[in-house]
Amino acid sequence: MSTTKIGVLALQGAVREHIQHIDALEASGIAIKWPNELKEVAGLIIPGGESTTIGKLMVEYGFIEAIRDFHATGKPIYGTCAGMILLAKKITEGDQPLLSLMDIEARRNAFGRQRESFEAELDIKDVGHRFKAVFIRAPWIENVSKNVKIMAEFGNIKVMARQGNLLASAFHPELTGDLRIHKYFLGMVKEA
Ligand code: GLN
Numbered sequence: 466m467s468t469t470k471i472g473v474l475a476l477q478g479a480v481r482e483h484i485q486h487i488d489a490l491e492a493s494g495i496a497i498k499w500p501n502e503l504k505e506v507a508g509l510i511i512p513g514g515e516s517t518t519i520g521k522l523m524v525e526y527g528f529i530e531a532i533r534d535f536h537a538t539g540k541p542i543y544g545t546c547a548g549m550i551l552l553a554k555k556i557t558e559g560d561q562p563l564l565s566l567m568d569i570e571a572r573r574n575a576f577g578r579q580r581e582s583f584e585a586e587l588d589i590k591d592v593g594h595r596f597k598a599v600f601i602r603a604p605w606i607e608n609v610s611k612n613v614k615i616m617a618e619f620g621n622i623k624v625m626a627r628q629g630n631l632l633a634s635a636f637h638p639e640l641t642g643d644l645r646i647h648k649y650f651l652g653m654v655k656e657a
Contacts, residue, residue, distance in 0.1 A: 469492040469507050469559050469651065469655060471492055471510060471654060472503060472509045473487070474510065474528070476526070477515065479514060480512050483510050483545075483645075485530050485639075486653055489647075489649060490644060490648055490651055491651075492635055492651050493620060495553055498635050500526060500528055503531055503532070503535050503656035506649075507657070508650065508653070509542045510650070511545070511547075512545055512548055513545050513548060514547045514548040515547060515644070516547035517531070519547055520551055523533055524562050529562065529564060532564055532566075536564075536631070538551050540630065541632065541650065542566070542630065543633070543650045544631075544634075545634050545639070546637055548633070549569075549606075549643045550565045550573055551563055552631060553570060554568055554569065554570070555570040555573070560639070563580045567593055567613070567628050568609060569609050570609075571605070571608075572607050574603075574607055575603065575605040575622075576600065576603055581602055582603075584599050585601050590616045590617065591649065592646055592649050593619070593645050594636070597634055597643060598619075598624070598638065599640045600624075604635050605622050605624060606633050607623075612625045612628055614628070614648070624636060634646065
């Protein structure tokens with residue numbers, strides 16, 4: 466059986482850590498720098514970073530259409546932090562390029578200055594308990610349509626969700642040694 470290949474969009478942001486997590490599972494992480502490389506992978510992770518920068522580069526390199534097509538073929542996509550913003554159909558403020566695939570509205574930098582970055586332990590549906598989540602200038606999820614399943618909340622703030630083959634988290638799961646979310650995503654890819 467051949468190894469499942471998962472792409473990590475490598476335009477900007479926390480790429481290497483995601484690849485290391487994928488490689489630590491029974492799969493292979495591939496840095497995706499060009500749209501035509503998407504055909505080699507069965508799933509895609511859009512990392513954290515700066516969503517305005519990643520979005521601009523996506524437009525420049527032709528990734529907006531390419532990733533929408535990738536999604537249309539039923540292949541799973543996971544967006545973390547800035548990646549979650551890029552997956553959202555809407556953001557609460559401003560105008561920037563988005564993939565607009567997931568029925569969520571994201572608020573950028575939602576936790577404010579006092580809480581620029583912090584860690585929290587979350588109970589995540591279908592993933593497990595006490596997942597140490599690292600939030601860095603993180604967004605949160607405001608409005609969701611009823612097709613979206615909320616997988617984790619911090620207090621009563623929505624921070625992780627799934628809609629079909631789309632997965633999104635406001636936090637960075639690649640910055641600790643916990644592989645459970647990557648394993649869950651790999652499961653989605655294998656089922657697809
Ligand atoms: N604040 C960033 C943005 O709005 C996201 C931060 C992150 O990905 N860690 O794009």
